[in-house]
Amino acid sequence: MNAVINKDRLWESLMQLAEIGATPKGGVCRISLSDEDRRARDLFCTWARDAGCDIRIDAIGNIFARRPGNDAAAAPVVTGSHIDSQPLGGKFDGAYGVMAGLEVVRALNDAGIETAAPLEIVDWTDEEGARFAAGCIGSGVFSGHRDLNDALSLSDAEGTTVADALREIGYAGDIAPGSIPFKAYFEAHIEQGPVLEAAGLPIGTVIGAQGQRCFMVTLTGVDGHAGTLPMAKRQDTFVGTAKITVALSELAATYDPPAVITVGHVRVSPNSRNTIPGRTVFTIDSRHPDTDVLQRMEADITRICTDIAKADGLELQMDAVTRAEPVAFDPGCVDAVRTACRERQIRFMDIHSGAGHDACKIAAVAPTGMIFVPCEDGISHNELESARAEDLATGAQVLLDAMVKVAG
Amino acid sequence: MNAVINKDRLWESLMQLAEIGATPKGGVCRISLSDEDRRARDLFCTWARDAGCDIRIDAIGNIFARRPGNDAAAAPVVTGSHIDSQPLGGKFDGAYGVMAGLEVVRALNDAGIETAAPLEIVDWTDEEGARFAAGCIGSGVFSGHRDLNDALSLSDAEGTTVADALREIGYAGDIAPGSIPFKAYFEAHIEQGPVLEAAGLPIGTVIGAQGQRCFMVTLTGVDGHAGTLPMAKRQDTFVGTAKITVALSELAATYDPPAVITVGHVRVSPNSRNTIPGRTVFTIDSRHPDTDVLQRMEADITRICTDIAKADGLELQMDAVTRAEPVAFDPGCVDAVRTACRERQIRFMDIHSGAGHDACKIAAVAPTGMIFVPCEDGISHNELESARAEDLATGAQVLLDAMVKVAG
Numbered sequence: 001m002n003a004v005i006n007k008d009r010l011w012e013s014l015m016q017l018a019e020i021g022a023t024p025k026g027g028v029c030r031i032s033l034s035d036e037d038r039r040a041r042d043l044f045c046t047w048a049r050d051a052g053c054d055i056r057i058d059a060i061g062n063i064f065a066r067r068p069g070n071d072a073a074a075a076p077v078v079t080g081s082h083i084d085s086q087p088l089g090g091k092f093d094g095a096y097g098v099m100a101g102l103e104v105v106r107a108l109n110d111a112g113i114e115t116a117a118p119l120e121i122v123d124w125t126d127e128e129g130a131r132f133a134a135g136c137i138g139s140g141v142f143s144g145h146r147d148l149n150d151a152l153s154l155s156d157a158e159g160t161t162v163a164d165a166l167r168e169i170g171y172a173g174d175i176a177p178g179s180i181p182f183k184a185y186f187e188a189h190i191e192q193g194p195v196l197e198a199a200g201l202p203i204g205t206v207i208g209a210q211g212q213r214c215f216m217v218t219l220t221g222v223d224g225h226a227g228t229l230p231m232a233k234r235q236d237t238f239v240g241t242a243k244i245t246v247a248l249s250e251l252a253a254t255y256d257p258p259a260v261i262t263v264g265h266v267r268v269s270p271n272s273r274n275t276i277p278g279r280t281v282f283t284i285d286s287r288h289p290d291t292d293v294l295q296r297m298e299a300d301i302t303r304i305c306t307d308i309a310k311a312d313g314l315e316l317q318m319d320a321v322t323r324a325e326p327v328a329f330d331p332g333c334v335d336a337v338r339t340a341c342r343e344r345q346i347r348f349m350d351i352h353s354g355a356g357h358d359a360c361k362i363a364a365v366a367p368t369g370m371i372f373v374p375c376e377d378g379i380s381h382n383e384l385e386s387a388r389a390e391d392l393a394t395g396a397q398v399l400l401d402a403m404v405k406v407a408g
Numbered sequence: 409m410n411a412v413i414n415k416d417r418l419w420e421s422l423m424q425l426a427e428i429g430a431t432p433k434g435g436v437c438r439i440s441l442s443d444e445d446r447r448a449r450d451l452f453c454t455w456a457r458d459a460g461c462d463i464r465i466d467a468i469g470n471i472f473a474r475r476p477g478n479d480a481a482a483a484p485v486v487t488g489s490h491i492d493s494q495p496l497g498g499k500f501d502g503a504y505g506v507m508a509g510l511e512v513v514r515a516l517n518d519a520g521i522e523t524a525a526p527l528e529i530v531d532w533t534d535e536e537g538a539r540f541a542a543g544c545i546g547s548g549v550f551s552g553h554r555d556l557n558d559a560l561s562l563s564d565a566e567g568t569t570v571a572d573a574l575r576e577i578g579y580a581g582d583i584a585p586g587s588i589p590f591k592a593y594f595e596a597h598i599e600q601g602p603v604l605e606a607a608g609l610p611i612g613t614v615i616g617a618q619g620q621r622c623f624m625v626t627l628t629g630v631d632g633h634a635g636t637l638p639m640a641k642r643q644d645t646f647v648g649t650a651k652i653t654v655a656l657s658e659l660a661a662t663y664d665p666p667a668v669i670t671v672g673h674v675r676v677s678p679n680s681r682n683t684i685p686g687r688t689v690f691t692i693d694s695r696h697p698d699t700d701v702l703q704r705m706e707a708d709i710t711r712i713c714t715d716i717a718k719a720d721g722l723e724l725q726m727d728a729v730t731r732a733e734p735v736a737f738d739p740g741c742v743d744a745v746r747t748a749c750r751e752r753q754i755r756f757m758d759i760h761s762g763a764g765h766d767a768c769k770i771a772a773v774a775p776t777g778m779i780f781v782p783c784e785d786g787i788s789h790n791e792l793e794s795a796r797a798e799d800l801a802t803g804a805q806v807l808l809d810a811m812v813k814v815a816g
Contacts, residue, residue, distance in 0.1 A: 193636030228601030
């Protein structure tokens with residue numbers, strides 16, 4: 001088979017897409033269902049139509065772009081990712097998976113190759129979770145992890161719901177999420193970590209993903225005047241938050257290196273320099289590839305929060321907002337990726353994903369695999385996120401070969 | 409002298425004023441130069457005019473309401489405070505001093521008493537510092553601690569300057585700040601601390617105020633993905649902020665009990681639950697009544713920030729935004745307050761102020777004294793801030809007697 005990825009075209013598409021929501025330091029701010037997200041969606045739809053695809057939108061705003069096969073009855077072989085970003089995100093996280101899918105279709109068109117099963121490119125709604133306090137909304141609804149109506153009624157900090165936002169940007173579709181059966185799903189993504197780069201390898205065949213426990217914690221104490229209330233009489237929720245954060249950072253180091261714990265979102269109230277904070281809300285994100293270890297970490301985290309809140313006289317509320325179990329990808333899909341590498345003599349290694357991805361949700365309803373490519377210094381969720389055009393093209397080539405192999 | 413404070417009228421005025429910007433838990437949100445501040449200023453001006461006062465506004469928005477005396481050449485004896493509040497502040501902080509001044513004028517009117525020197529009630533602009541990152545703006549400009557043009561060009565988080573905000577609410581006056589010489593200045597205020605309540609005394613004669621050092625700290629590290637970047641490779645600014653906050657809390661406890669250190673304002677960036685924070689900005693507020701101790705605390709604070717930033721691989725920027733030296737009030741004014749208490753057989757104690765007040769600025773340009781009354785549980789900068797009508801009336805009576813004694 002001689003369909004070959006066009007490295008420069010793939011790079012050019014990524015750079016054009018990155019102009020939408022571009023930030024000063026070379027990243028993108030393309031918050032889910034914002035006007036920037038709409039413009040990026042519009043551009044993707046235009047490009048996909050130009051490449052001969054039919055576009056359908058489902059009720060949670062997922063976009064499906066289908067390249068017909070010659071077996072009209074066959075379920076599609078699907079690829080994709082997301083084009084929303086973190087508030088200060090990079091050009092490749094998510095966008096690469098969607099543009100790689102587009103490049104697969106364009107390369108097959110160039111080569112005049114028709115597959116038996118249709119191919120389909122998908123842009124999943126709100127993978128990042130930066131706006132509605134829940135990630136993987138589109139793939140989560142599609143795969144039945146999340147109820148459609150619950151997802152539509154999630155609201156952002158301004159009180160705008162997902163349903164409102166979808167209508168505003170014109171992406172409230174009519175087909176039922178999950179109604180399209182997949183023959184298989186592949187997702188290409190930058191690694192977002194330092195492993196492939198350190199190993200000097202262009203491809204990671206992803207065999208599974210870390211599990212995740214994410215908590216929203218609220219500490220309530222008593223506001224007070226910063227000049228007059230003696231230290232011993234304070235119920236300072238930010239000092240409590242600081243103690244918990246330091247303890248969690250030390251806790252993570254007591255587990256195996258893949259264990260990570262992050263306090264990434266913090267809101268201090270009233271947030272005035274001369275008032276002792278009477279209320280602090282923050283998130284705790286913990287991850288590990290082993291369910292048992294993840295459970296032990298959760299118990300430790302709960303104990304740390306409880307003990308510190310009690311010692312400091314603070315009221316503690318702690319809610320689990322995400323409990324994602326570790327995922328094992330489909331052996332057939334993983335093998336299709338490995339075989340594609342071997343046939344082109346591309347060096348690869350098996351790898352676990354540290355991040356959650358849409359593929360982790362889809363794995364529950366379709367045979368799923370992922371392809372990782374290296375990114376510079378392992379940096380992601382950062383404007384400085386960077387990847388090499390050669391590696392991105394190599395990943396897309398492996399994706400093309402694996403998809404065609406499965407589609408026939 | 410038989411001018412007697414009307415306890416119920418004073419209370420009623422405080423309660424009416426507290427309706428402007430009222431919060432659900434019984435506090436007020438009357439941010440400086442907001443529409444709520446404007447409405448409160450308008451109400452004060454109406455009441456002061458009804459009590460026979462002439463209103464003048466200076467170029468930084470300070471309001472002066474003068475009750476004429478029979479010696480037209482005499483400098484006024486002045487009292488007042490501020491009617492702006494913290495974002496979640498109480499009904500009495502500041503408002504009490506202005507309403508007590510109004511009640512002094514009303515009680516003298518009722519008794520038909522004319523003083524030799526004029527009496528004047530002042531509402532100082534933006535004491536709280538909750539909006540423009542600097543407190544005591546009005547009294548600071550009046551007393552020459554702060555340049556008028558610098559103050560007018562301070563801007564809030566939305567980029568609105570003090571000058572713009574004054575024009576918007578109609579309080580950009582034309583008289584030059586500081587052009588009114590004061591014979592003396594007295595300020596009545598709730599203690600905002602637990603000392604008077606614990607001692608069971610209705611009046612504190614304030615002999616001076618704690619000095620203050622306030623710093624704005626910025627830690628810069630590297631944003632990163634919360635799932636994929638190993639703990640050992642992180643440059644997490646929120647963990648750095650947490651370590652500094654815990655260390656400062658421990659540091660404060662190593663000094664004498666009046667030493668306080670507070671981290672009250674914190675901004676985490678990008679503030680997303682699955683991104684390691686690459687930048688955190690926070691404030692450190694430290695106070696002590698002794699200049700030497702304050703200097704030692706500053707050196708310790710600087711060392712803690714420097715050491716932790718270095719150990720965690722973070723870039724540190726640290727700016728002193730406030731350096732207020734301890735203040736000693738005028739012995740003559742302090743004695744006038746003590747004498748007023750003795751003559752009415754009111755029990756009192758000498759006290760240091762833990763908070764900064766407009767009086768601390770005015771002390772540099774006029775003989776100054778302060779009168780503290782207890783507040784419930786020492787709670788202030790809090791919606792639950794509370795004080796007893798009896799104590800507030802006692803404080804206003806002492807204020808009246810002291811002012812009349814000095815005014816002649």
